[in-house]
Amino acid sequence: MKKNKLYSYGTVFGKVWPYWLGGILLGIINIFSLAFTGKPLRITSGFLYWAVGIYEFFGGKVADWYYFQDVYHKPVLQKSFFINDTSLLVIGAVTGALLSVFLASSFKVRKIKNPKQLIFALIGGIIMGYGTRIAMGCNIGAFLSGISSFSAHGWVFGLFMLVGVWLGVQIINKYQI
Amino acid sequence: MAVQRLNCVGEVCPKPVISTLKKMKSLAVGDVLVVETDNIASVKNVSEWAKKKGLPVQTEEIAPGEWEVYIEKK
Numbered sequence: 001m002k003k004n005k006l007y008s009y010g011t012v013f014g015k016v017w018p019y020w021l022g023g024i025l026l027g028i029i030n031i032f033s034l035a036f037t038g039k040p041l042r043i044t045s046g047f048l049y050w051a052v053g054i055y056e057f058f059g060g061k062v063a064d065w066y067y068f069q070d071v072y073h074k075p076v077l078q079k080s081f082f083i084n085d086t087s088l089l090v091i092g093a094v095t096g097a098l099l100s101v102f103l104a105s106s107f108k109v110r111k112i113k114n115p116k117q118l119i120f121a122l123i124g125g126i127i128m129g130y131g132t133r134i135a136m137g138c139n140i141g142a143f144l145s146g147i148s149s150f151s152a153h154g155w156v157f158g159l160f161m162l163v164g165v166w167l168g169v170q171i172i173n174k175y176q177i
Numbered sequence: 178m179a180v181q182r183l184n185c186v187g188e189v190c191p192k193p194v195i196s197t198l199k200k201m202k203s204l205a206v207g208d209v210l211v212v213e214t215d216n217i218a219s220v221k222n223v224s225e226w227a228k229k230k231g232l233p234v235q236t237e238e239i240a241p242g243e244w245e246v247y248i249e250k251k
Contacts, residue, residue, distance in 0.1 A: 108242025
């Protein structure tokens with residue numbers, strides 16, 4: 001066994017950054033988001049724009065859906081579906097993640113371990129996506145931005161996110177995913 | 178001293194740390210567990226768990242995006 005210090009691989013980008021540093025950076029980015037777009041960070045809303053855009057491209061009409069009458073969801077219909085600040089944020093997040101993985105020289109195409117993992121990931125993704133749409137955001141839009149905007153719904157979201165995580169761990173244990 | 182390996186490649190957080198916790202119980206004192214993972218978050222939480230338990234732990238990137246975490250049972 002080679003003797004080397006914990007996390008000594010790579011330079012500053014090859015290291016695992018502590019959670020508090022990530023938290024501070026996320027907070028700073030959120031301030032920038034609020035300053036430049038007038039809204040705190042949200043990620044999954046970007047996918048809503050794209051989904052509506054694709055649906056309307058194929059002839060669907062969502063304007064009279066009950067969902068889009070809500071004051072929070074109405075702006076979706078007033079913007080371009082693909083060129084908007086939320087889309088930019090999503091593309092930026094993915095590009096940034098790719099860049100950081102390259103800087104750490106840790107890029108790797110991850111294989112799917114077994115079909116069970118694929119099925120559970122798909123089901124989980126769909127449930128999570130649906131959840132974000134009825135909870136007005138994901139762990140960024142609803143939890144982080146909700147709490148930092150002094151909104152009670154952020155705390156409620158956080159509480160039930162913990163319940164969801166606990167449930168998820170039980171499922172992982174039970175089905176050995 | 179025996180060396181046991183735990184293949185967690187392809188598994189995402191928190192599975193590797195859960196498997197590590199279970200596997201460590203079956204080890205004898207002085208044995209070393211090698212956790213193989215390609216999940217950077219797992220490298221962090223597996224080694225942090227070991228450190229919290231006061232167990233000697235080392236990490237090595239064996240290939241781009243693939244790590245081995247060595248934990249000795251005490």
